[in-house]
Amino acid sequence: MATANENSVVSLRSNPFSRRSVEEKKRIKELGPEQPDKQIQQQASDRGRSYTRGFSRLCYTKHSWLAGCGVSNALYCFPCLLFQSVGSGTEALWTTTGVRDLKHLSEKCKRHESSRSHLDNSMKLQFFGRVSIAEQLDEGYRVGIRRHNEEVTKNRHILSRIIDCVKFCGAFELALRGHDESESSVNPGIFRGLVDFVASLDGALKEHLETATVFKGTSKTVQNELLDCMLSVAREQIIKEAQKSVFVSIQADETTDISTQTQLVLVLRYIDDKHSVQESFFDFIPLQSSTSESIATALKERLAAIIPEDQKSKLICQAYDGASVMRGANAGVQRKIKDEYPNAHYIHCYAHQLNLIMQQATSHISKVRIFFSDLGGFASFFSRSPKRTAVLAKMVAHRLPTSSNVRWNFHSRAVNTVFEHRQDLIQCFENIRDSGDFDPKTMREAGGMAMLLEHQDFKFFLELFHHIMPHVDLLYAKLQKKNIDAVHIKGSIQQFEQDIQIIRNSRHSMGEQSSGSLTSKRRRVLSSEDRQNVAEEICNTILGHTRERFSFTDHLVCATLLQGDRFEDHQGAFPEETLQNTLKAYKMLNGSKLKTELSLIYSKVEFRACCGAVDLFQLFMENNLEDVFSETVTLLKILITTPMTTAEAERCFSTLKRVKTFLRNTMTQERLNALAMLSMEKRLVCEMTDFNQKVIEKFAGLKERRAKFMFK
Structure with a gap:
């Protein structure tokens, strides 16, 4: 040195x-x-x-x-x-x-x-x-250099095409290798088939595949080496972007893959050079055990490679799926990470919270639990027989989605479908009973389903949840957005509470509408007053759990400082207590300057139109106000970098399962990581114009190769 x-x-x-x-x-x-x-x-x-x-x-x-x-x-x-x-x-x-x-x-x-x-x-x-001038001027030397570089150019072109094929398979989660990749195979796999297709359009690649004896580029070894290099290049870019950012957050979640290997996914959230929020998949980490010690150790190892020792304060948030091993106040993962990264506040997954709220609202009330059980029976009835499905398609022309306690948007689809096509479904069940083409068991079940659709209690709950579920869907969609921030979350939850409150207040008219003539005596029917009480209990349960589970912790109260609809109130009475809580949570802020900047922002009517922290941040950056409102911009960066959901981690896990399912063969951990990276970070790979060249240079530097890839 x-x-x-x-x-x-x-x-x-x-x-x-x-x-x-x-x-x-x-x-x-x-x-x-x-x-x-x-x-x-x-x-x-x-x-x-x-x-x-x-x-x-x-x-x-x-x-x-x-x-x-x-x-x-x-x-x-x-x-x-x-x-x-x-x-x-x-x-x-x-x-x-x-x-x-x-x-x-x-x-x-x-x-x-x-x-x-x-x-x-x-x-x-x-x-x-x-090299000396004499040697450079030597004709033989110059000819050799020229021929070498021509060969390198050709080899790089061939390898770049092969890299494109690997990128395509990874982006669309397609298996690289087939069962039989021999020359005579009629089904060599997607990767070989894609290479052959590209060769039919590229004469140089076609000639290479037909004549190559030293380096063909389609072997299993080359595929794995290319995947390693692609993963390395993508990770280096993510680390580079994260290190340039002022603040970084991590999102982690764990699951088991189809081989029962416990995996921990790690996602980074930060603001890039273009002032956009990025949530980037970083790694699938194999775990020997699911203890807090094992998870914390794995996370610390990765964080050490991402965040330099002297910049530990830039990690301002850690978000998990809510498992007890993660959130433990004394011995959990979040506590162990916070001991080393003091600003890494713990945030729960808000999309996960919404599902818990709806589960509480339905599982604690027996009538509602029975309703969703009955609702799931419709999809189950038709899914067991293609013949039944054919009648459904003919009469209703609409499939019935299967409900799921994990994803409540499936419940919503089921409620809406049955509500909108109730009369068609009744006619469908009656046709099944009257046609004589079905076995007695099917006819008996169809009769029961038709009676259920006519039952007043079922119709009441169907209408009630038909009003509730759209608001659940809307909030769930907002919570799943990548660019969601604390300010936006606060406003969205307040709107959700107002909508549920309106439904609760209108329960009387709803109960009266549903109390008609009783067409079924097989079940004890709730009275109008009972329906009103149950509807009120459902809405109160949802509201109560929403207020409890979405209550912001002390360090997130700072979101209200930059909530546009509160600026007018803040102008009249400055939120001094909220500011002090904010300064307590984030000691890097200059309190006096921040207060002055916020006072000015509150007094300007123009800023009140901003509906979230992202909008306000973009406004400051586009108008070069970063230096003028330096402390406010720092606070905005903290709020934006703080994740409100582990939606990205959930998407990563679904991709993990798809990649494993598609490949169905033994893979190294790095191969799995590389395929997942290509799938989930398509934007990053596509935006790197020199991605292929960087991969080629890493590939050439792995070991001595008989094929030439480096220019002289």
Whole structure:
């Protein structure tokens, strides 16, 4: 490693360049001339006026060969100093005592640049460490270089096409290898088939596949090496973007893949150079156990590679799926991470919270639990027989989605479908009973389903949840967005509570509408008053759990400081307590300046139209107000970087299962990571214009290869 002053004038004069080793000479050439600020000043007079002339660093910009010396306080010629070849007279000053005459410095520089000795020494410096001029001028050498580079260009083109095929398979989660990849195979797999298709459009690739004997590029080994290189390039880009960002958050979730191997997914959230929120998949981490110690150790290892030791304060949030091993206040993962990264506040998954709220609302009320059980029976009835499905398609022309306790949007689809097509379903069941084409069991079940659709209690709950579920869907969709922020979350939850409140207040009219003539006596029917009470209980349960589970912790109360619809109220009464909680949570903020900036923002009507932190942040950045509202922008970056959901982690897990299912063969962990990266980070890979070239360079540097991929 070169020292800081190897290229200084003092060092070069005491230990001449010619006496140094080749390695030292190369380091000095790479460092270039030392160019410190000079304290040269000269008194001069012109037409009776005295003035002081001082040295300017612009001289270094105009003349890159200039070297400064802090000891002699003079300027020297770097090439001439290295090779000690200067003529007599004034030219010798550039290597001996140095030049201090500022008045004639420009003239002396121009004259020295034109001197033979300077040109000769500059040429020596440029050619040092390279092939000699004689060898370069040798025709045979030049022809060899040209042929080598032509071959490298061709090989890089071939490898780039193969990389494109791997990227395509990864982006669309397609298996790379087939069961039989031999030349005579009629089903060699998607990757080989895609390579053959590209070869039919690319003559160079086709010729390579037909004639190659050294490197064909389609083997299992090459595929794995390319995947390793692609993963490495993508990760380096993500780390580069994350390290440039002021703040970083992590999102983690664990699951088991189809081989029952426990996996931990790690996702990074940050603001990139374009001021956009990015949630980037980083790694699938194999775990030996699911203990908090094991998970925390794995996360710390990855974080050490992402966040430098002196920048631990930039990790401002950690989000998990809500498992007890994650959230433990004393011994959980979040506590172990926070001990090392003090600003890493723990945030729960809000999309996961919404599902828990709906589960609580339905599982604790027996009538509602029975309703969703009955509702699931419709999809189950038709899914068991293609013949039944054919009648459904003919009569209703609409499939019945299967319900799911994990994803409540499936419940919503089932409720809406049955509500909108209730009469068609009744007719469908009656046709099944009357047609005589079905077995007695089917006819018996169809009769029961038809009676259920006519039952007043079922119709009441169907209508009630037909009103509730759209609001659940809307909130769920907002919680799943990547660019959601705390301000937006707060407003969305308040709107959801208002909508449920309206439904609860209108329960009387709903109960009256559903209390008609009783067409079924097989079940005890709820009275109008009972229905009103149950509807009120359902809405109260949803509202209660919403307020409890979505209550912001102390360090997230700061979101209300930048909630546009509150700016007018804040102008009248500044939220001093909220500001103090914010400063307590994020000690890097300047409290007095932040208060001044917020007071100004609250007083401006224009800012009240911003519906979230992202909008306000984009407004500041687009109008170059980052320096004016520096503390507010810092707070906005914190709010935006703080994830409100682990939606990305959930998407990663679904991809993990798809990749495993598609491949159905033994893979190394790196291969799985690479395929997942190509699938989930298509944007990143596509936006990197030099992605293929970086992969090729890494691939060429893995080991000595008989095929040539590096230019001379």
